Amino acid sequence: MENLYSQIIKAKTNNQKLLAILLDPDKVVLENLSVLISKINQSPATHIFIGGSLVTTSISDELIIKIKQNCNLPIVLFPGNPSQISDKADAILFLSLISGRNPDYLIEHQVKAAPILKQTQLEIISTGYILIGSGKETAVERVSKTTPLDRNNLDLTLATAQAGEMLGNKLIYLEAGSGAKQAVPLNMIALVAQNIEIPLLVGGGIVDLQGIQDAYAAGADLVIIGTAFEKDINFFNA
Ligand code: 1GP
Numbered sequence: 001m002e003n004l005y006s007q008i009i010k011a012k013t014n015n016q017k018l019l020a021i022l023l024d025p026d027k028v029v030l031e032n033l034s035v036l037i038s039k040i041n042q043s044p045a046t047h048i049f050i051g052g053s054l055v056t057t058s059i060s061d062e063l064i065i066k067i068k069q070n071c072n073l074p075i076v077l078f079p080g081n082p083s084q085i086s087d088k089a090d091a092i093l094f095l096s097l098i099s100g101r102n103p104d105y106l107i108e109h110q111v112k113a114a115p116i117l118k119q120t121q122l123e124i125i126s127t128g129y130i131l132i133g134s135g136k137e138t139a140v141e142r143v144s145k146t147t148p149l150d151r152n153n154l155d156l157t158l159a160t161a162q163a164g165e166m167l168g169n170k171l172i173y174l175e176a177g178s179g180a181k182q183a184v185p186l187n188m189i190a191l192v193a194q195n196i197e198i199p200l201l202v203g204g205g206i207v208d209l210q211g212i213q214d215a216y217a218a219g220a221d222l223v224i225i226g227t228a229f230e231k232d233i234n235f236f237n238a
Contacts (some may be wrong), residue, residue, distance in 0.1 A: 193219025
């Protein structure tokens with residue numbers, strides 16, 4: 001099978017926009033999963049991301065197996081820490097929180113994860129993860145104990161994204177934080193998209209279909225929707 005990263009690159013080359021639905025294993029009720037999966041199958045989603053800043057349950061394996069029984073979308077781990085690794089998924093965003101200055105999230109968790117990942121077949125996609133301030137503290141900020149970048153500081157955000165690219169990251173992820181009050185500013189998406197070569201992911205605080213289209217128009221290659229779909233499984237039917 002062609003690897004997921006090649007597919008993302010191909011989509012970017014063809015200007016085909018991608019959409020990930022983010023499922024937090026702590027919030028998914030397994031009994032309701034079949035309805036959830038049928039809604040995902042009817043949606044324009046191209047990927048399923050699984051993870052969260054603080055996942056406390058260990059249902060990830062079971063959740064992924066059940067999703068795979070009824071859904072063909074690739075499943076990508078989006079882990080808050082190494083305990084969320086599951087070899088049942090297809091790939092993992094190997095994140096480094098490059099907007100922050102907490103060594104645990106820059107390298108420590110990655111060192112712990114490496115030997116575990118070596119035992120799996122997961123495709124590893126190194127991702128520069130950049131947290132952007134959204135006016136209110138988000139879970140990523142709280143858990144990672146890092147300060148997000150100022151949403152008005154375009155220069156610093158661009159330099160951070162470019163440093164991530166130069167370090168060899170394969171993706172840049174601009175994150176406002178799950179449930180953020182304000183999504184990543186469109187002018188910031190545009191500036192970063194125009195000045196990096198690698199695909200740009202954008203998520204956090206996008207609450208309607210127009211928000212997704214706006215992020216695409218600004219230059220996002222892949223948009224992540226978590227809370228809006230979690231709150232309303234008919235989100236994509238509107
Ligand atoms: C969070 O970017 C994702 O990591 C999705 O955010 O839950 O606000 O959609 P939302």
